[in-house]
Amino acid sequence: MFRKNTNLKVTITLVFTVLVSLQAFSQNNWNVPADKKAKNSYIKFDATSAGQGEALYNKNCASCHGNPGKGNSMKTLNPIPPDLSSAKSQELTDGELFYILTTGRGVMPSFKSVLSEDERWKVISYLRSFNKGYTQVLSKFDPNKSKLVKLDLSYDAATNKVTVKAVANEKSGVVVLKDAEISLFATRYFGRLQIEKSIRPDATGLAVFNFPKDLPGDKKGTVELVVKVTDENYGEIELQKNLQIGVPTDKPSLRADRAIWNVVTKAPLWIIFLYSLGVLVFALVLAYLVFSLSKIWKSGNNNQK
Amino acid sequence: MSEKEQKPKKKSRREFLQDLGIIGVGSVLAGSAIFAGINYDKRKRPFDRSRVLKAENELLEIERADGSKVVIPKEQNFTYLQQRGRDGLEGKRFVMVIDLSKCRNARKCMNACNNAHHLSEDQHHMNVLKMQETKETPAYYMPKPCQHCDNPPCVAVCPVDATFKRQDGIVLIDNERCIGCRFCIAACPYSARIFNWAEPIHTLEEENMPYNVELNVPQKKGTVSKCLFSADRVREGKLPYCVSACPNGVYYFGDENEDAVTNGTTKETFRFKKLLEDNGGYTLMPELGTHPRVYYLPPKGKDYPFHDKDKEEAAEHLG
Amino acid sequence: MSDQLKADKITSDLLRSIRLNKSFLVWMGFLGTALLICGYAYFLQLRDGLVVTGLRDYVSWGMYISNFVFFVATSLIGMLISAVLGLTGIKWAAPLARIAEIIALAFAAIAGLVIIMDMGRPDRLLNVIIHGRIQSPIVWDITVVTVYIIMSTLFLYIPLIPDLKICYDKLDKLPPFARNIYKLLSLNWTGSGEQANLIKQTTRVIAIFIIPVAFAIHTVTSWLFANTSRVGWDSTIFGPYFVTGAFVAGTAAVIIAMYFFRKNYKLQDYITDFHFDKMGQLLVLVSLVYLYFNLNEYMVPGYKMKKFDAMHLNSLFVGAHALLFWSVQILGLVLPIILLIFKPMRKPLPMLFIGTAVLIGAWFKRYIIVVPTMEHPYLPIQNVPLNFKVYSPTLTEISITILPFILVLIIITVLAKVIPIIPVHETIEQHEENN
Structure with a gap:
């Protein structure tokens, strides 16, 4: 009990210190x-x-x-x-x-x-543009170099891993983008869902991602994958590829079932039955009454004759 | 408002006054004859429905600018925009997640919404509320759009199918159909619906604008309006107006079928179920069985203060 | 006095009212003027929209809906009095039956108009028929009200057939077109046994059928509220609560009408103190039943005081609506019950005052059911002007609320002018039986 309490106190103090220092950072220094x-x-x-x-x-x-x-x-x-x-x-x-x-x-x-x-x-x-005294130092970066990069994407169903290979075909030969940051995304309707964290490739230029088993794909399970490579020398390079690695998802329309809130053709059967029954009973009674009135009329006609 | 719109309206008013006169001054027998006629119509409706609808053919086909296939309205009394708006997007189930720990009452969502849907400043599709549950619990800001319930009480009570739920879960209102009975307003436990009590202020751009169910613009006098989950933007794959206007990362929006929601401020995408699981997501008043499509993350570890000036208003609803 | 002479006297007594006289024209002129004024208010609403009312986004149902519930309520009892009392063979109610039916028919026919007055787009009324969703309580309501109006008309009309023939025969001073209408509507009535049997049988069928329909109209009207999950409306006893409330309102309306018809048409021999006494007892009975439902409706949630129920109930018991709530409950329900227990209070004049108090109370009771609930949604009302939070009806709105009452009075006045308000044929028959 005592131990736990001490631990708790230490944790609280630590967290508090971190928070306060973070607060101080955010005020002025971005570090x-x-x-x-x-x-x-x-x-x-x-x-x-x-x-x-x-x-x-x-x-x-x-x-x-x-x-x-x-x-x-x-x-x-x-x-x-x-x-x-x-x-x-x-x-x-x-x-x-x-x-x-x-x-x-x-x-x-x-x-x-x-x-x-x-x-x-x-x-x-x-x-x-608001700083008159500013003079720009342009980066030596050459955007055209990104064209040299070759990306490759493969999936191993047995281990459920996606492997990305990122190399650049320089004149001097194939160069591994070992300092690049490689990110894997699955395209969703409103944005890209990042799969695991961005990683750097190994010495052979390979980056391996564990692909989640439960990510929904389209009806066939197809998922559009996007690899994004960011490198200081080669810039931003992207590759798109469709793979059948998601969970096939074909959820029915939310309007499929009969429901009290649905359109009239999808009304619950009991409501259709009760409403129709009510209207039918009324129609029969009304028909009977009109028939009776016509009988009164006819009877009177006969009597008068 | 354009001349074109005004004329038929005036005419219909006059016609209605005449009707009123006839009914009011006319004998009860004439009245009951009219009602008998109405009832006769009602009785035959379920069986003769298709014929009745065909008789009112108002089909208006519009070729989409991008050349994609034209949706041919199933029920021919709808315009193309109405039919498209009623069907919704196939294979989608839209959800919104609102992180209460991030809302600081900036109200950019409300402004963006009001601009998009041409609302006056007293009308709210989206309303940021100052909430407090009990005297002891803290106050917090809660953005409240329509909850787009999967068991929507408002749609259930609509007598004319003016408000409806689409296959993608969005609940919309067709103000060409609405009769202004306001039953949906009474039935909604979330006070999400508003009414155009007077002729709305119409902007110049509205003049030649066909009515778009997915935007509910132009607004019409005597009809109900509500949050639309920005169905027009969502159709284009864009986040709703409120979601993208938020500077504080409060809103996530996405497709439940894809298990992904995208933050409107940072545009980062997360697994929907994991986001709820990690942050203790919940829905408003689940005991009512409405099954909202709007989820909330609790105001835990708020990174902003609740303004003192708002405390009194938040406490008003404690009962 | 021989039977024939007596029958002649009855006939002339009861048909005396069917003629144009000065007081009728003055009264109709007054009603017509009032109708024009209130009609102008409605014109303003049509032109400018519902903004002319005190209704806003939160309290979006107010006086009009209260009025609608009141009209449906008042229309319910008339048919029940003549149906139930007729079927069970209670004879004393026979002279009152037609008054009750006329009131019921007038209120039912106008109830439909009241709901149109509440609509934002009355020009789209036909949408309800063209695009009706049978899941909506509004569609059920329109259906049963329509059925009720048709049935009420027939229930009034069929027993009237012999009287129409009498009118045709006796009222020979009327212009020919009026007499021809009587003749046409009397469906060749000759008084033969076959016809008498047919009428008896048909009346019986409608009397049986109209009881569930009458219950249905008000039960369905209560479902407009009970089928939502709002505080104060979300109640399982709303159906019977409304129906019993309707008994009270309707009985009071019949009592008031009895008083005026008796006085203006000089029917003291036909509507006697005995009838007032009986109606007084009936009013006590239905009021007690209603009181019992009130106890259930307010005591049960009041005992628990759940969060949102408590907000609602506090506003009724001690808050903004307390004065109105307790006035309605005490002056419109408890006090009349206590007073009516004493026989002297069941004389015509005291009954008129008590009936009026009960009827006014019944109207405000509907207001108390509709408005406070709308003022207390689950989520707070914020970021809107004060008039969105607190409902206060405007003068235009009040005028439009009065409009249907004028129409009801016109219908009752006209109907009571063209048909004998006490069944002539039946009265003669009863008199013959008694001898």
């Missing part, structure tokens, strides 16, 4: 890793990219951060989202801005799945 901090854009920050970035900013960022320089950010949030044209925000390197935008933290959401890498850089281009 961006050095390599990410040094990252530069391969997109030129000019009027075109800034213009495209403005549209993206207004759609995704303005609701909290407000318009740059207008001081109309959302004051009810804690911390208050900074004005991104401010000197303090502009002090951040392109790499830091990119990292913050990509990962997010606490109140600030991640835009990794919302904006492509190109789009994220365009937003930063827009933000830099």
Whole structure:
């Protein structure tokens, strides 16, 4: 009992310390890793990219951060989202801005799945347009190099594993993308469902993912898989492939059964029966009454004659 | 509002006044004769249904811009948009998950919704409520759309099939059919339905817009309106207006058949059942047996404060 | 006095009212003017929409629906009085039967209009027939109300056939077209045994059939509420609760009508103090039954005070609706029962006042059933103006609520003007039997 209590106290203290320090971080310091901090854009920050970035900013960022320089950010949030044209925000390197935008933290959401890498850089281009003293350092990255990359996707039913192979066919020979980040997704109606975590390939360029056994596919069990490879040298490369590895799913229409709320042709039989019976009884009684009235009429006619 | 729309309306009002006059001043015998006629119609309806519907042929075929196949209305008195809106998407069962721990009452969802469906500021398809269950339990913000129940009490009571449930689970209202009896409003335990008490404010863009059941625009006077799970956006594979407008990651939306929901803010996709399992998902008032398609994640570990100014309002409903 | 002379006197007494006189024209003129004023209010509603009422998204059913329930309720008892008392062979009610039937028919016929007044799109009324869903209680309601109106008309008409013939024979001062209508409607009545038997048999069939229909109209109306899961409506006894409530309202309406017909048509020999005494006893009986259902309806949830029930009941017992609730229960139900136990209170004039109190109470009882529930949904009412939360009817709405009452009065007045309101043929028959 005592032991447990101590453990509990230690845990609480630890959690509390972590929370407080996290809070402190989120207030000011984003603690961006050095390599990410040094990252530069391969997109030129000019009027075109800034213009495209403005549209993206207004759609995704303005609701909290407000318009740059207008001081109309959302004051009810804690911390208050900074004005991104401010000197303090502009002090951040392109790499830091990119990292913050990509990962997010606490109140600030991640835009990794919302904006492509190109789009994220365009937003930063827009933000830099408010900084007169800024000069861009372009990344040496060559977008054309992505064409050299060859991706391959295979599935082993016995072990239920999906294997991705990522290599680049350089002039010098086949190069393994050993520093690349490889992600596997299953396409869903509104977005991509990531399968396990992103991993780096092994020395032979293979990345192996355990595929869940219970993921629904279409009627035949087909699932559209997407492999996304992100590499510092080769950029973003994607491969799509349909495989029959999901659970065949063919759920009936939610309107299939008879129900009290369904359309009249799908009404429960007891209601149809009772309603029709009621109307039928009424019709018979009415017919009887009309018949009786006509008999009275005829009888009177005969008497008069 | 356009001239075209106004004229037939005025006419029908006049006609109705005449009817009223006839019924009101006319004798009881004439009245009962009319009712007998109505009843005769009603009696034959189930058997002669198809013939009656054919007589009112209003079929309007519209070729879709992308050249995909035209849905030929099964019941020919519907326009193409009405029929498409009534059928819904095959093989889908839409669900929404609302994470109460993330809602901070930013109300971007409400604004986006009101703009999309041309609602006035007092009308809410989506309403962010200040909730508190008991005096001791904490207050929290709760966005409340229509729950799109699988056993919808509102659809059950509709006398004219104006509100209906689609095969993909979405509950919609056809304001070309609605007679404005407001039985559905009375029957809904979630207060999800609203009514156009006056002529709605019509925007310029509505002028030549055909009525789209999936958007419920243009809104019409004397008809019910409600949250539509943005059926028009969902058809295009886009997330609903409220879901994508949220800056705080409160909303997830997806297809239960695919076991996946996508967060509207981060666009990250999660396994639907696992999300509920990991976070203790629940539905509102399950004891009513309505089987909502909107799930809530409890306001556990909220990363925002409940504003002091809202506390009084939240406590009002404690009873 | 010989039988023939007596019969002649009865005939002339009872047919005396069928003629155009000044008071009738003045009364109809008054009703017509009132109809125009209230009709204008309805015109405003048609033009501007239901925004002219105090109804809003949360309290979306208010006075109109209360009014509808009241009309259906009041229409129920008339047919039951003549059917049940007729079938069981209770003779004293015979002179009252037609008054009860006229009231029932008038209220039933107008109930349908009341529901149209509540509709946002009355121009789409026919949708209910073209696209009707038989799962909806509204469709059941329209069906049974229609059946009830047809049956009531026949129930009024068939026993009237011999009287129509008498009208044709005796009212020779009427213009020919009016007499021809009487002749046509009397279906060649000659008074032969065969015809008399047919009428007797047919009346019996309708009398039997109309009892379940009368129960059905109000039970189905109660299901408009009970088939939802709202607090205060979600009750299994709503059917009998409404039906017994209808007995009270209808009996009161018949008593009031008896008083005025007796006074205006000088029928003191036919509607006697004895009839008032009996109707008073009937009112006590049905009120006691209704009181019993009230006890069940309010005591059972009041004992448990479940969260949402408690909100609703507190507003009735001690809250915003308390004054109205207790007035209705005490002045409209408990006090009349106590008063009517004493025989002097069952004289015509006190009965008029008691009947009026009961009828007014019955109207507000429907209001108390409809409105407070709508003000107490499960989820809080927020982010809307104050008038969405608290219902207060507008003047236009009140005028439109009065409109159907004027129509009912017109129907009753006209019907009572063209047909003898006390069955002539039956009265003569009974008189002959007694001798």
